[in-house]
Amino acid sequence: MSGLTREDIDYILRLVDGSDFEELTLEMGDLKLELRKAGAPAPLAPSAEPASTPRPAPAPATPPELTGEGLEVPAPLLGIFYHAPKPGAPPFVTVGDRVGPDSVIGIIEVMKLMNQVTAGVTGLVTEIVAPNGEMVEHGQTLIRVKPD
Amino acid sequence: MSGLTREDIDYILRLVDGSDFEELTLEMGDLKLELRKAGAPAPLAPSAEPASTPRPAPAPATPPELTGEGLEVPAPLLGIFYHAPKPGAPPFVTVGDRVGPDSVIGIIEVMKLMNQVTAGVTGLVTEIVAPNGEMVEHGQTLIRVKPD
Amino acid sequence: MPRIARIFIANRGEIAVRVIRTARAIGIETVLGVSEADRDSLGARLADRAVCLGPAPASQSYLSVGAVIEAAKGMGCDAIHPGYGFLSENRDLAQACADVGLIFIGPSPDNLAAVGDKLTARGHARDAGVPLVPGATVATTEEAMRLADELGFPLLIKAVAGGGGRGMKRVDHAGELASQLDLAMSEAAAAFGDARVYIERLVTSGRHIEVQILSDGMQVLHAGERDCSIQRRYQKVVEEAPAPHLPDTLRAAILEAGCAFARHIGYRSLGTVEFLVDVAREEFYFLEMNARVQVEHPVTEEVTGLDLIALQIAIAEGQPLALSQDDIGLVGHAIECRLNAEDIGNNFMPSPGRVSDAWFPSLPGLRVDTHMQPGAMIPPHYDSMIAKLITHGATRAEAIARMRDALRVIRLEGVRTNAPLHAAIMEDAAFVAGGVDTTYLPDLLTRMDTTP
């Protein structure tokens, strides 16, 4: 992304904020930047619920992505997401908990195989996004963490 | 074009100038801005020669558009563009001439009908873009004028 | 004999793309004249070159004879294809082409003059022995009464010296005849200085059947008929070939009448002679001749296997038709649905805008003529027709089944279309039975409105 800095993107974002338009597409060679104002399903900050989403929510790449509400911790693989180690047990994390990179935040089950998911970041849990016991697709946001 | 100012465009132009990319497409709602660095046929500043242009050069709307090299004076209609009132006569304008809004800069002939073309702007002629005696399409740049 | 090397296409939308398709297949270059609104259209991208004729309003671009002629000359074209609508039947364009040495891919200026005005065309039809709506001039109430007995009601009284619908009176029963006749004659005398009036049968409904004509100026051939009875406000919505349940003798008579008209005026090009057909009485009446390719030409192409655009170009080049009437066979049945960007739930309001997704996959027997692609813009300045779905089947039932499949499978998102109306027509018993007349679609729409 030579030639396009964080400041540039901020500048363009401000441009869009100050305009009447809802979408902005910026293409520079292979790079395509799509911005959309709050409203329709937002490609930049997808908001969970795959079962009601006709399209896959764009995958935040690992490491977690920054949005307005904190870093998104994405599902590292597709499977059933569980908040707690077993039914009835307290969840691994709740809103307000502090997490570190290796803190377990949930389990993803794929064909009876349980995969622990870690936060990958240090900070405060601001939201549990993916519901308990439901399928998450690859890259779907599980929780949000406000980094230190 | 509410929300996108002249300064914004200049800023984006500088962005592109400072980058490795050759093309930039900026879409905001219905507005689509396409920029291309010198090289391929440039959509923002088409350089004449329709016969060698596979696509119509995007039309600068009347009034003239601003580019780095001055305002473009577009052809108000399709036809044969003549620099001079008759063969052998001196051209209406040459580079370095001063023009006013009503200065005749050439003639466009459509089926034996001669249509005078005026500059529509006050300033200094910096370039005669469209060749003499050749067809210009609607909106094609005829000359460039650096406004006062 | 001049071979065309580069065609200037003076049109837009699907027909521009249709002409480009054949031109690419037979190795002819194309230059497309576009308005500002169509700079990024599929046709502009597909043509070897595109040139901007003028701003979006058609009067300043697609209807500008001067811009079209200058652009065609300036781009080194040797012919102009006018498509349909716009300048396609414009005598000035055909004449200007002749004057500057461009081939007009259409009939001669004389042909255009012969069919351009309905009254002139009616005169030619009469001279050619082609049936017109029955009627005669009358001078007295007694004559009128005798004629009315013969024709039946409703009737139409027209001033002989009038024209363009002026001074016409509708008469629904015998009791009105004398007074309406008096009124019409005195009005005619006052308006035209000529009291003579003409009484003809008012044909309120019937089937719209048209004959596809192919003529090289020596041989006048037909490529069968099309049934275009499914109309809303005189706009065709669904067309098919052949016309269903048409008695053989009536079909033969209609086809021959179409050829006779074309022969009479010395027609040379592709053209269509339209008739209003009263199947119950086995009668038919000349309506008009269209001296260009029709929107609905694909149904004829599907049942005959001909490429009508290629033939139109060959005729314009001066090539004699390499066909005789016996070479034109009809296989199966074809149906066309015109997909319009309109909101059938809101009084068929046009629905221009940006197409977000467009997908017309290959399905058995399906042909799609369209300029739609993902991201295509449908400008508000022009016709709302954005695609034609054409299905061909061994039988009419198969063509209908394939159209139902097509309507289920294709996708066009971002604008509203009349696809739901087509789906309803394809399921409707009266359409499936076949042979409906021009009252069908208004009736169906009323039925749909009253059915929750």
Place this chain on the structure above:
Amino acid sequence: MPRIARIFIANRGEIAVRVIRTARAIGIETVLGVSEADRDSLGARLADRAVCLGPAPASQSYLSVGAVIEAAKGMGCDAIHPGYGFLSENRDLAQACADVGLIFIGPSPDNLAAVGDKLTARGHARDAGVPLVPGATVATTEEAMRLADELGFPLLIKAVAGGGGRGMKRVDHAGELASQLDLAMSEAAAAFGDARVYIERLVTSGRHIEVQILSDGMQVLHAGERDCSIQRRYQKVVEEAPAPHLPDTLRAAILEAGCAFARHIGYRSLGTVEFLVDVAREEFYFLEMNARVQVEHPVTEEVTGLDLIALQIAIAEGQPLALSQDDIGLVGHAIECRLNAEDIGNNFMPSPGRVSDAWFPSLPGLRVDTHMQPGAMIPPHYDSMIAKLITHGATRAEAIARMRDALRVIRLEGVRTNAPLHAAIMEDAAFVAGGVDTTYLPDLLTRMDTTP
């Protein structure tokens, strides 16, 4: 009998779109599993829902049995369509489907085991009386000499206990036989503890002809054969149906052999039995069975009028075939050209990237199966095949002529494709004559290289 309401498609590209097409036509919902690289693909937009299986590398997405099963269950699907390639012949996926109560739209795990390994499949072929490459086990040089006389050279010596090509020796003439046999036997003894060797004829060329099988587990039907001899490095490039210039008795024997193999293993689904055919000797040899839909299935669909995907789904639902062998008639001839994103001028290097323009208009007899649209991304992670052009004609000559037209008319810009190679094949005299073998395409490429 379970009717499928929602299919999970565990594939990508044109076959995902192909399955969606039939699903939409017959009213089945679809969920497409995509990798990160295919989020914006046509299939993802066309499916009722799309779900991301994993990152771009297929090993972490399209090849992940766990992700596919969890996604199909999580999205409420009742069946999985595996397409071709990827997991389509994966016994684990078929078994996992059975374990969790999903319908696998393909054959049983047992069927997959019977054909998955070439040696196992060869055993079944022998038992079913289907011809294999001629050969026998030998114990001595004398036996080998006698066998060689019978078979002719070149020959292949294989260890009986070996497998997967290990320990094979090619023998081109009699002088080499004794020494190569000694070497092979001692190597076999050392490697496998079993000195027995097997000698078979080395078939260096021939025609690749395959039989389309349709079986509901009771009736085993064939839908004719396909000729796929035009290959480069074992990749099919052009396919056609029926196989040109195949003697009737040989054709009948090949079709019967295909059915016999499928019957022998109790096959139930769509499948293809492949043969290497020596037309001069009127002999043919079993190669393998593919237990899934083939890339080239459209040529069979075009000549039979069948929808093979719809039949595959119906069989998976447990419906008996509503067809008998006599109901499957062949009409005309069909040819498929595989359009690959590759640079034929640069040693067929893949040419991934962004498609700037894509236009595949309806042309007479042309079918296009593709996931390409303007703006489509061709990711570098997967197969380079991006479209299949299929033409159908009353005769092979007509199908070829239509393919030439199609190659002239269609547009695909932004990446390099092998379209020029297809154009060259369609013009090549040997191809036009018909009946070429697998040496044809390498020869043609050599000829093209040496012709400036």
